[in-house]
Amino acid sequence: VMIYLIEGVLPKGYFANNLRGLSVDMAxxxxxxxxxxxxxxxxxxxxxxxxxxxxxxxxxxxxxxxVFTMQWFLTLFSNCLPKSSVLRxxxxxxxxxNEILLRTALAIWDCLADRIMSVESADEFxxxxxxxxxxxxxxxxxxxxxxxxxxxxxxxxxxPQLNDLREKYTFNIRPLTSSFALVxxxxxLFHSDEEEENDANDDQIMVANxxxxxxxxxxxxxxxxxxxxxxNVRLSDARKEGGSRTPSPSSSGKQLPNMGGYxxxxxxxxxxxxxxxxxxxxxxxQYLKLKERQRQAHIILTEGFxxxxxxxxxxxxxxxxxxxxxxxxxxxxxxxxRPSPVLQPLSKxxxxxxxxxxxxxxxxxxxxxxPSSSMMNKGEKPxxxxxxxxxxxxxxxxKKREKLIRKYSEPNLxxxxxxxxxxxxxxxxxxxxxxxxxISFPSQGSTDDLEQKCSMSTSSDSSSTELCDEVENDDKTDxxxxxxxxxxxxxxxxxxxxxxxxxxNPSANENHSRKNLSExxxxxxxxxxxxxxxxxxxxxxxxxxxxxxxSNLSVEECIQRLNERISxxxxxxx
Amino acid sequence: MSYAYLFKYIIxxxxxxxxxxLLLQFTDKRFQPVHDLTIGVEFGARMITIDGKQIKLQIWDxxxxxxxxxxxRSYYRGAAGALLVYDITRRDTFNHLTTWxxxxxxxxxxxxxxxxxxxxxxxxxxxxxxxxxGEAFAREHGLIFMETSAxxxxxxxxxxxxxxxxxxxxxxxxxxxxxxxxxxxxIGPQHxxxxxxxxxxxxxxxxxxxxx
Numbered sequence: 001v002m003i004y005l006i007e008g009v010l011p012k013g014y015f016a017n018n019l020r021g022l023s024v025d026m027a028x029x030x031x032x033x034x035x036x037x038x039x040x041x042x043x044x045x046x047x048x049x050x051x052x053x054x055x056x057x058x059x060x061x062x063x064x065x066x067v068f069t070m071q072w073f074l075t076l077f078s079n080c081l082p083k084s085s086v087l088r089x090x091x092x093x094x095x096x097x098n099e100i101l102l103r104t105a106l107a108i109w110d111c112l113a114d115r116i117m118s119v120e121s122a123d124e125f126x127x128x129x130x131x132x133x134x135x136x137x138x139x140x141x142x143x144x145x146x147x148x149x150x151x152x153x154x155x156x157x158x159x160p161q162l163n164d165l166r167e168k169y170t171f172n173i174r175p176l177t178s179s180f181a182l183v184x185x186x187x188x189l190f191h192s193d194e195e196e197e198n199d200a201n202d203d204q205i206m207v208a209n210x211x212x213x214x215x216x217x218x219x220x221x222x223x224x225x226x227x228x229x230x231x232n233v234r235l236s237d238a239r240k241e242g243g244s245r246t247p248s249p250s251s252s253g254k255q256l257p258n259m260g261g262y263x264x265x266x267x268x269x270x271x272x273x274x275x276x277x278x279x280x281x282x283x284x285x286q287y288l289k290l291k292e293r294q295r296q297a298h299i300i301l302t303e304g305f306x307x308x309x310x311x312x313x314x315x316x317x318x319x320x321x322x323x324x325x326x327x328x329x330x331x332x333x334x335x336x337x338r339p340s341p342v343l344q345p346l347s348k349x350x351x352x353x354x355x356x357x358x359x360x361x362x363x364x365x366x367x368x369x370x371p372s373s374s375m376m377n378k379g380e381k382p383x384x385x386x387x388x389x390x391x392x393x394x395x396x397x398x399k400k401r402e403k404l405i406r407k408y409s410e411p412n413l414x415x416x417x418x419x420x421x422x423x424x425x426x427x428x429x430x431x432x433x434x435x436x437x438x439i440s441f442p443s444q445g446s447t448d449d450l451e452q453k454c455s456m457s458t459s460s461d462s463s464s465t466e467l468c469d470e471v472e473n474d475d476k477t478d479x480x481x482x483x484x485x486x487x488x489x490x491x492x493x494x495x496x497x498x499x500x501x502x503x504x505n506p507s508a509n510e511n512h513s514r515k516n517l518s519e520x521x522x523x524x525x526x527x528x529x530x531x532x533x534x535x536x537x538x539x540x541x542x543x544x545x546x547x548x549x550x551s552n553l554s555v556e557e558c559i560q561r562l563n564e565r566i567s568x569x570x571x572x573x574x
Numbered sequence: 575m576s577y578a579y580l581f582k583y584i585i586x587x588x589x590x591x592x593x594x595x596l597l598l599q600f601t602d603k604r605f606q607p608v609h610d611l612t613i614g615v616e617f618g619a620r621m622i623t624i625d626g627k628q629i630k631l632q633i634w635d636x637x638x639x640x641x642x643x644x645x646x647r648s649y650y651r652g653a654a655g656a657l658l659v660y661d662i663t664r665r666d667t668f669n670h671l672t673t674w675x676x677x678x679x680x681x682x683x684x685x686x687x688x689x690x691x692x693x694x695x696x697x698x699x700x701x702x703x704x705x706x707x708g709e710a711f712a713r714e715h716g717l718i719f720m721e722t723s724a725x726x727x728x729x730x731x732x733x734x735x736x737x738x739x740x741x742x743x744x745x746x747x748x749x750x751x752x753x754x755x756x757x758x759x760x761i762g763p764q765h766x767x768x769x770x771x772x773x774x775x776x777x778x779x780x781x782x783x784x785x786x
Contacts, residue, residue, distance in 0.1 A: 023644070070615075
């Protein structure tokens, strides 16, 4: 239950990662309070800022409600409400998910609002809250039924705007002292921020060092170049998102296709430390997402494993993903940020990457330690996930057949299943592999890059493998430059497919529509096919041929083919 | 409750050294042997009297656990005094003092009065850190030093009150700009000192206390 709660119900990073998830939620909650209880919120803000005005703006008071909401959220209200209420709320949490936390907190503040409105200073506020919390613990804020009712009817489920807000703050909030950024925009930031900047810099430098260390242990040249290039692209990306706040040195970030890159990177780093902090947080978030996807991928892989022949996974290793990334970086940098569609089991690419055999340009990106761990994974995976996998597959198939739009979107479901499996995965494989992959991943590309990369690689996977089936006996051969070129165009086609679909689901993270459902299934189904094919040692040449073919297709055609392929697969499966 | 000044305190130190117990002892005159983890920050308040002036101490008790560090840091700022606590029966808590001190100095204003407290002085038999060591550390870093016991209440009052005195002296000397609340000092709602003839020994009403 505990694991389910933490992994499946609560937002990511609630108890880990310096309580980042919690910081995000506190920020989100302040926003919600502003929307729902504007008067109270305004009053509290006034109290908070009073201290600053009198002191020429140099003073600092953290958001007043933080102390309390933090405790409420972390203890799921067990330290502030009587047991009867707490149990009811927990029921709701299990049923409706983590938004109940926010709802409950809103309801409580609503009840307390009257008395809080009467206080005139931050100091008084804390005093009165001391009294109020004790009262609440003993008698509850209000009748329990009343409270539950308020919680449930205050807004339709899921809470409107919640996802957007969470997204927003996840990307905007800074991991350290989140409240700083919110409370003291601009002027007063400086001296306290220097330290934070230092922290951020340290992080970045650590990443950089890590990269460099790895280059030392592996092929130096290309790796260094790739990493640095990407880091810089990421930087400029982030800067673009940040709007015109900083005089953008992004051009310097892009002039890097040479080995002088590292020093350049460092200079960029020092120019823009504030954005770096953001980047760190982005990376952290990305890390979590990757972890999730990695798990999904394990399942999918196993599925394919059972479905197809018992060849080693290493046969599936393909170069194109990486080429894709390389070819696309510049283009990607221009794309606007969008919420990442969780549905793509990105880690497919992660799994492929470790292959040393095919190493072309990008495999060099892998630290030397990876191959061993991935080998280990290959060995263990099938047994450990087998059981769960079957149910998961069936579940998905069923869903697909029914084509239902459900309240609980598939990613939720899958993440639940996934979290059920955490024990297995964590204990056996996921960790070792996941860790290596993740660490290397986020350090390589920007969030955008990663997302694009994952979505593209998956979609290219699916469509190209599909085509693989069709042209199985095709014996075309290619020279690699051509190949690369065709792949670039191919990937852009696919990228568009992805984008189209992603744009249909702005809140892709939690609110997947039917389309996404089927798309997701598509992907995994075709992945199975892909495994079959590739395990048959269908190889690059063919693959490239298909890709060229695909690049001539329109987006619609691609989708259609995918769908066809899927229906065949379903039939086969039945 | 009217007061002439309000001082903000912050209590920091490793987890389990007795920060919350010190606060509880000071505000409620109670001791709780069970170790309840502090979540984020908690606060307590109490009135004391120094030099005939009512002073309200608003005390932020922070969680010692590493995970909360980023959250508790935001409370360093705007504190006039800090109680840096270690446990005399656990040498590692003493060893971590430098880290804490750096952290505190970094995130707070430079004038903050820091009092070093070696807690659990009642457990003489299990002592791992000599009093002299604590004194030496305090001298080296310009801190005030005391050994206390939240259990027997020995020196607890004194620790808080001495810190307040130090702050008060600094105010008199003009080191603290009392109009700048970033220093963690606030002038009370009524500027004229009330006719206070209360004894010095912290007879003020205690209010607040942990919020759970």
